Amino acid sequence: MNEKQIEIVRSTVPLLEERGVELTRYFYERMLKGDSQVEKFFNPSHLHNGGQQEALAGAICAYAKHIDNPSVLASAVELIAHKHVSLMIQPEHYPIVGKHLLGSIQEVLGLSEDDPVIEAWAAAYQQLAEIFIERERQLYQRQKTVKDGWTGFRELRVVEKTPESELITSFYLKNESGGLPLFKPGQYITIKLPDTVPFHSTRNYSLSLAPNEEVYRISVKREDGCGSEVPAGNVSNFLHENVEANDKLLVGPPCGDFFLDTKGDYQRPLVLLSGGVGITPLLSMLHASLRDCPDRKVYFFHAARHGGVHAFREEVRELAHSYENLQFRFVYNEPRDEDRRQNHLTGLIDSAFLKEHLPSNDCDFFFCGPRPFMVSVNQQLKDWNVPEEQLSFEFFGPRRVLEAVPV
Secondary structure (H helix, E strand, O other), X not given: OOHHHHHHHHHOHHHHHHHHXXXXXXXXXXXXXXXXXXXXXXXXXXXXXXXXHHHHHHHHHHHHHOOOOXXXXXXXXXXXXXXXXXXXXXXXXXXXXXXXXXXXXXXXXXXXXXXXXXXXXXXXXXXXXXXXXXXXXXXXXXHHHOOOOOOOOEEEEEEEEEXXXXXXXXXXXXXXXXXXXXXXXXXXXXXXXXXXXOOOOEEEEEEOOOOOOOOEEEEEEOOOOEOOOEOOOHHHHHHHHHOOOOOEEEEEEEEOOOOOOOOOOOOOOEEEEEEHHHHHHHHHHHHHHHHHOOOOOEEEEEEEOOHHHOOOHHHHHHHHHHOOOEEEEEEEOOOOHHHHHOOOEEOOOOHHHHHHHOOOOOOEEEEEOOHHHHHHHHHHHHHOXXXXXXXXXXXXXXXXXXXXXXX
8 A cells, every 4th residue: 555545544543433334234235245255154133233334434434533653453354363263254355345345435524536535445455365365375374284183164073962042052063083183272163064054153152161183062052033123042942952962063173362371480369250151261261271281370250141941050159169279259139049059159240249359450350241241341340440461251243232332
């Protein structure tokens, strides 16, 4: 890109801040109508609730702000590259996206094809595509070269199916022809449904056991939906209703940049905060930390509506019996009468709760859960003056949404 093009792209930032979601909404409608080969990469529920559009709008705006120094966005690039690799996005898919993105900018803003803004954004998109293609090439190469690694999708056998709560069921997966590549605690694998089902979808599911080379465990929440406003989850319902022990699933290798490094030099206690099915990556972190860092203090706090939807309650309790360095608390905001026998607190994981159950704010915090939970926890930790570098989370959407929504 030349200096003039950089200035033009940067000048579009105010417009993107104002109309970014409008633009990305139009873009997805345009692309998914015009190119069915990329439709399989997108989660309908994320498109339905606007999360996908918000995420892309935030990413485009951030890129425009830092167009002269994209390295500032390295963490965002890493997150997105892992998602792309998990879905098997290839270099040939980028021209399709670019065509529809530029077409959307032109049509939404009412510009001509040879307008300098279109030419500048064409150069900007090409620059960004090259960054992603190179990083994804590296990730694909690493997947192939690790022990027992693979790229694409391979069949793994379901050796066990276990209900964990009224909504969450675990599937244990093994490779019949060998071992499995070691993953990092917090990473996910990708499940691809067979071509025989009426809908073709892939979904990411966090691995919920400690890293190992023998068995993967995914713990899937059944997404029932709620009328036309919240569609039911095609993949989660298929897994719950149609997949049993001894069946096979098409699985992509581990991906994800939200993980706990248990090999590093840690100085502070570890705090794991989860809400609902957000427990799955943090449970893997919990197992790994207790196994690999036995002298590190760990606080595990989980929020659920009530005991019926609370998964892994006994698993966490058993870990606490085995490891003196683990403290845990369960918090229900809508407890049932039968939950009275359970050792839980009533309410929310809020500022008062954190200050009561933690020695100080000088901890490493990892948190994951539904958006309201994430917004609340993020705000509570910011208000408690926890440094940015001590916060790690997985959140679908632009960071500005996480920080801007009042709690």
